[in-house]
Every structure is written in structure tokens, then in C-alpha cells.
Amino acid sequence: MVDFGGWHMPVQYGGILEEHHAVRNTLGVFDISHMGEVFVSGPEAKIWLNEMLTNNVERLAPGECQYTFLLNEQGGVIDDLLVYLLEDARYLLVVNASHIDEDVAWLEAHRVPGVTIENHSDEFAGVAVQGPRAVQLFDHFFEGKISRPARNEIKRYDADCGTVWIARTGYTGEDGFELFFHAPCAVNIWNTILELGEPFGIKPCGLGARDTLRLEMCYPLNGSDLSPEHTPLEAGMSFFVDLGKPKFIGRAALAEQRQNGVPRRLVPFKMKGKTPPPRSHYGVFKNGALIAQTTSGTVSPTLGIGIGMAYVPTEFARIDEEIEIEIRGRRFPATIQKKPLHNKTA
Amino acid sequence: MNVPEDLKYTETHEWVRVQDGQARVGVTDHAQAELTDVVYVELPKMGAKVEAKAAAAIVESVKAAGDIYAPVTGTVVAINEALENNPALVNTDPHGEGWLFAVTLDKPEELDQLKSAAEYAAMIGE
Numbered sequence: 001m002v003d004f005g006g007w008h009m010p011v012q013y014g015g016i017l018e019e020h021h022a023v024r025n026t027l028g029v030f031d032i033s034h035m036g037e038v039f040v041s042g043p044e045a046k047i048w049l050n051e052m053l054t055n056n057v058e059r060l061a062p063g064e065c066q067y068t069f070l071l072n073e074q075g076g077v078i079d080d081l082l083v084y085l086l087e088d089a090r091y092l093l094v095v096n097a098s099h100i101d102e103d104v105a106w107l108e109a110h111r112v113p114g115v116t117i118e119n120h121s122d123e124f125a126g127v128a129v130q131g132p133r134a135v136q137l138f139d140h141f142f143e144g145k146i147s148r149p150a151r152n153e154i155k156r157y158d159a160d161c162g163t164v165w166i167a168r169t170g171y172t173g174e175d176g177f178e179l180f181f182h183a184p185c186a187v188n189i190w191n192t193i194l195e196l197g198e199p200f201g202i203k204p205c206g207l208g209a210r211d212t213l214r215l216e217m218c219y220p221l222n223g224s225d226l227s228p229e230h231t232p233l234e235a236g237m238s239f240f241v242d243l244g245k246p247k248f249i250g251r252a253a254l255a256e257q258r259q260n261g262v263p264r265r266l267v268p269f270k271m272k273g274k275t276p277p278p279r280s281h282y283g284v285f286k287n288g289a290l291i292a293q294t295t296s297g298t299v300s301p302t303l304g305i306g307i308g309m310a311y312v313p314t315e316f317a318r319i320d321e322e323i324e325i326e327i328r329g330r331r332f333p334a335t336i337q338k339k340p341l342h343n344k345t346a
Numbered sequence: 347m348n349v350p351e352d353l354k355y356t357e358t359h360e361w362v363r364v365q366d367g368q369a370r371v372g373v374t375d376h377a378q379a380e381l382t383d384v385v386y387v388e389l390p391k392m393g394a395k396v397e398a399k400a401a402a403a404i405v406e407s408v409k410a411a412g413d414i415y416a417p418v419t420g421t422v423v424a425i426n427e428a429l430e431n432n433p434a435l436v437n438t439d440p441h442g443e444g445w446l447f448a449v450t451l452d453k454p455e456e457l458d459q460l461k462s463a464a465e466y467a468a469m470i471g472e
Binding site: 011012014015017018052208211274275276277279296299301318 | 347382383385386388404406407408409413
């Protein structure tokens with residue numbers, strides 16, 4: 001068990017490799033109660049959120065979500081999050097556990113009349129069911145009471161214990177669902193999922209597998225791969241930034257970068273052959289010179305080789321570029337890869 | 347947790363098996379269970395001198411790297427080369443096929459400072 005954003009959470013239940021493979025091959029379930037749930041509503045909510053976030057919430061129809069960023073004035077990342085339009089003028093922001101207080105304080109500081117912000121993170125629990133068998137589990141779980149939400153959609157289900165929000169989202173690269181609900185529902189939902197998932201070989205999964213799964217997909221982790229020192233454009237996330245919007249916090253810095261180019265880019269790399277596992281904060285070398293520090297690293301359970309990410313100077317941010325990673329004083333060869341590191345064949 | 351009677355143990359969760367005047371070293375069942383999923387092992391070089399209680403090897407799981415401390419002072423006379431291709435042996439057979447290295451017993455009296463199976467079992471709460 002480790003402290004994670006103030007939550008006491010398991011790194012693993014059985015073992016990271018076993019949990020990782022369960023999600024890639026069949027089914028895994030994660031306790032994501034640590035994630036923050038912040039509701040934003042009111043007649044001005046849409047216009048105001050568009051000035052707070054990089055993506056364009058006007059593109060959301062009710063029941064849809066998008067990935068987006070909360071930036072500081074310099075264009076650096078405060079947090080990355082999913083914003084769901086639950087119903088007209090009512091949004092759910094699902095934010096990182098370690099940044100709930102910071103995000104809410106930032107939003108409150110910029111709030112305008114006609115916008116209500118409610119932080120329900122403490123009352124909400126959540127689970128993520130991820131893997132190729134997730135749709136079958138969904139069908140067993142809801143028994144036709146509601147139909148499956150489509151990718152990036154969210155649906156409401158009124159259970160005896162309270163409202164359950166079901167989203168077709170995740171952080172693993174596999175198909176799956178994330179359920180957000182009031183804490184009193186939690187034990188029953190968790191146990192029911194484990195019971196119904198048993199025929200599929202479901203495994204409860206901890207933070208360790210969550211990290212290896214997301215890193216194979218090159219999904220950034222805030223605090224590691226995202227930080228106030230780097231913009232979403234440097235992180236290679238321009239798809240989630242709408243510079244066509246006239247106004248949002250951080251826009252000027254991003255427009256300048258779009259015009260003049262980014263000085264560095266977050267790239268994934270793969271070790272060449274057998275090496276010790278790369279981890280975060282290891283030196284990245286090119287032609288004998290230190291050019292970056294890794295922001296994430298692990299041994300990919302799917303590929304069986306060391307992988308990671310780093311912000312390298314743009315001139316080196318090319319696929320197949322040869323670099324070296326320094327591990328305990330020795331340098332090991334690696335190559336820059338395209339995203340994602342793991343390609344689903346199914 | 348398996349704590350074989352015929353081994354000596356350190357507070358840092360290594361085991362020692364004395365045979366033919368040499369000390370064979372590995373990590374305990376308790377340690378491998380805590381580490382889980384060993385994916386890489388860095389062993390000392392043949393002929394290297396190791397000091398009791400000094401880091402002599404590194405065992406890495408998916409999540410973390412752990413130092414392995416030499417239980418006794420000596421010269422490395424054998425390393426488990428099978429771990430290069432199959433580091434998971436540390437998990438599956440920590441007291442047998444998953445051994446790490448063997449050293450000469452330069453200071454046999456150091457063995458007296460190691461824990462017995464009963465003492466080690468008590469330490470890990472078995």
C-alpha cells in the first residue's frame with residue numbers, strides 16, 4: 001500500500017504483471033475512488049469552461065466527454081482531465097486525485113456569476129472495468145436495464161444506492177467502462193463486478209498495473225509527464241487544444257508556440273535489447289551530451305522490454321532517433337518511437 | 347511463507363547456504379513476495395570482493411529496484427547466469443534455482459551474527 005494523493009492505495013493486489021495481462025487479455029477492475037469529481041453547472045457554465053479549458057466544450061452533446069487541460073497563464077499544465085456534459089448546462093470534471101484541491105481553488109478563483117462549482121470528490125467512489133471482456137461484463141451487470149454507452153459517452157443509471165454514472169472511458173488502451181457513484185454503492189458494485197467477472201478471470205488491479213498499461217499507450221501521467229513547466233503542445237497533445245477559440249487561460253503562450261515551434265517534445269522510447277528497467281528521472285543522452293531526463297519508465301509487460309518517455313529537444317524528437325538512457329552510471333541504447341508503444345491487434 | 351531450517355538469514359532479507367566452504371546467497375521467500383515480479387537482476391562480477399552488509403546486487407521488479415546486501419565478506423566465485431534470461435526464478439524458487447551468487451567465506455565468524463530460521467521467522471512475523 002502507498003500514499004497516493006492522500007489515498008491509501010494498493011500498488012498491486014496479486015502482482016503487477018498478472019494484473020496487466022488480465023486487462024490486456026480479458027478483464028481487470030480498478031478502484032478509482034481517488035479520482036476527483038467536480039460538477040460545474042449554471043447558465044454561464046459552457047462559455048466559462050471554454051475559457052478555463054483547452055478543448056472546446058461546445059463540441060459536446062449531452063452524454064459525451066472529451067479529454068482536456070487546465071493551464072496556467074504561461075500555458076503550463078495544472079491538470080489533465082475528462083469533462084463530461086451530463087445534461088444541458090451541467091458538466092462533470094473528472095480530475096487527478098493529487099490535484100483536486102489545486103484545481104478547485106483555481107476554478108473558484110476564476111469563477112464568474114452564473115457558474116456553480118461543486119466538489120463532490122469526497123462523496124464519490126468509482127471503479128474502472130477494463131479489458132476485451134468489459135462489454136460482456138457490462139451486459140451481465142446491467143441485465144439490459146440500460147444499453148452500453150458508446151466510446152466517450154456517459155449514461156446515468158439510478159440504482160437503489162443512488163445515481164451511477166457510467167462512462168465508456170479508461171486509462172489502459174483497452175475497451176472498458178468507468179463508473180462513478182456515491183460511496184455507499186461502492187462495496188456492492190465492487191463485489192458484484194468481481195463475482196460477475198470471475199468466469200472471465202477478472203483481476204482486481206492496483207496502481208502498478210495502471211501505470212504500466214497507460215505507459216504502453218503513452219497516456220501522460222500528471223506530475224510525471226505533465227507539469228506546469230510544459231505545455232500540452234510540448235506533450236504532443238495539440239489534438240486536445242482548440243486554438244480556434246478566441247480566449248482561454250494559457251492561449252497566448254500556446255499560440256506563440258504554434259507559430260514558432262515548441263522547444264522540446266514529449267516522446268516515447270524503447271530500450272534496445274535487455275537492460276535494467278528505465279525509470280523516471282534517468283538521464284537521456286545524445287552524442288554523449290545530456291539532453292533530457294526521463295519522465296516515466298518501466299518494463300513493458302506486453303513487449304517485454306524497457307520503455308519510457310522524456311521531453312527531448314525538438315531536433316531529436318524523431319521516430320527511430322538513437323538515444324541513450326543512463327541507468328546507475330551506465331548508458332544503454334534506446335530509440336525514439338511513435339505513439340502508442342503498444343498497438344492493439346484486435 | 348517458506349523459511350528453510352538449514353539456512354542463515356540477514357535482517358535485510360537475504361539467505362545464506364554454507365557448503366564446501368562457500369556461502370551461496372539469495373533473497374528470502376518473504377523478500378520475493380514483497381518485491382513480486384522480478385524483471386531484472388544485476389549480479390556482481392566474478393572475482394569481485396564483497397563486504398558484509400554492503401550492496402552487492404540489485405533485484406528489480408516492475409515497480410522498484412532493491413539493493414541486495416552481501417551477508418558475509420568474500421570473493422565472488424559463482425553467479426547464477428540463469429537469471430539473465432529468467433529473472434522470475436527469484437520469485438518461483440527463491441531458495442533454490444533463484445539463488446544469486448556465491449562467495450568465499452573470508453570471515454567465517456560473520457556467520458555467527460546471522461539469524462537462524464526461527465529468529466528470521468519471528469522477525470517477519472511468521
